[in-house]
Amino acid sequence: MDDLDLRTRNRLATRAAISAAALRLALENGPENVRVTQIAELAGVSPRTYNNHFSSREEAICAVAADRGEQLAAALRARPEAEPLNEALVAAVIEVHTPAEPDRAIIRMIASNPSLRGEYLKAMAAIEPPLAAAIAERSGAGELGAAVLAASVVGATAAATGHWLRLDDGTPYETVLREALQQIGLPGLCF
Numbered sequence: 001m002d003d004l005d006l007r008t009r010n011r012l013a014t015r016a017a018i019s020a021a022a023l024r025l026a027l028e029n030g031p032e033n034v035r036v037t038q039i040a041e042l043a044g045v046s047p048r049t050y051n052n053h054f055s056s057r058e059e060a061i062c063a064v065a066a067d068r069g070e071q072l073a074a075a076l077r078a079r080p081e082a083e084p085l086n087e088a089l090v091a092a093v094i095e096v097h098t099p100a101e102p103d104r105a106i107i108r109m110i111a112s113n114p115s116l117r118g119e120y121l122k123a124m125a126a127i128e129p130p131l132a133a134a135i136a137e138r139s140g141a142g143e144l145g146a147a148v149l150a151a152s153v154v155g156a157t158a159a160a161t162g163h164w165l166r167l168d169d170g171t172p173y174e175t176v177l178r179e180a181l182q183q184i185g186l187p188g189l190c191f
Contacts, residue, residue, distance in 0.1 A: 015053045015063065018043040022060035027105055031061060031113050058119035062110065066123035071096045072153075073134035085139045090181050093153060098174040107165050127154050156180040 021042035025034045034057050040050040054060040075092035083091075110116040132150035135141060141149070160180035164173050 014043075014045060014049065015067075018045060018050055018053055019060050019063035022054075022057055023064070023106060026057070026061050026116075027109060031057065031109065031116055034061075056119070058115050061116060062119040062123045065120055066126050068096060068123075069127035069130040072127065073130040076131070076134040076138060079138075085135070088138065089135070089149075089153065090178065093157065093181060094174060094177065097157060097177060101173050102161060102164070104165060104168075107161060111162075111165075124154055124158060152184045153181070156184050 018039060022034065022039045025038055025042060036047050036050055036057065039057065039060060040047045043050070050060070054063065059066070072092055075095045076088060079088035079091055110120050128147065128150045131153065132143075132146040135149050136143065136146035139146070157177065157180065160173075160177040163180070164171065164176040167176070
């Protein structure tokens, strides 16, 4: 984040504040009962500023997932060059997805609401291109190979999240996520 200029940092902070406000209000009142004016007020911005960042409340609620693509790509690029791709990719995914356990209430809310579920799927698809670009840069893999691996990582992450939610037995999310990533063959990955 140090490489970003002040304007970019402010824009990202505003986007994060709006998203956090949207999530909080959706959890408290139900997503269908949240209005742009409420989100903007809680975030401390004008409705116009809200509209500069998001086109719908569903997009604002699911923004955390949408922003993960660039975060994953940056985390992968930041890994040591000598580290094998499989290890670097697992480390990057774990770094971005597990600073804290996911919030079960948020996941359940998104999974149970068709509009949010659709927006979440769009957000998950948006993760793939920046991650694929970082994979290609790091590995020299062709466009197709990098895209397939990025899609596999995103799919494994989604599957791990659903599985972890169903477990509800105290198993750490990181444990389930690592297991899911192993299922796509990352430990022995070669390009």
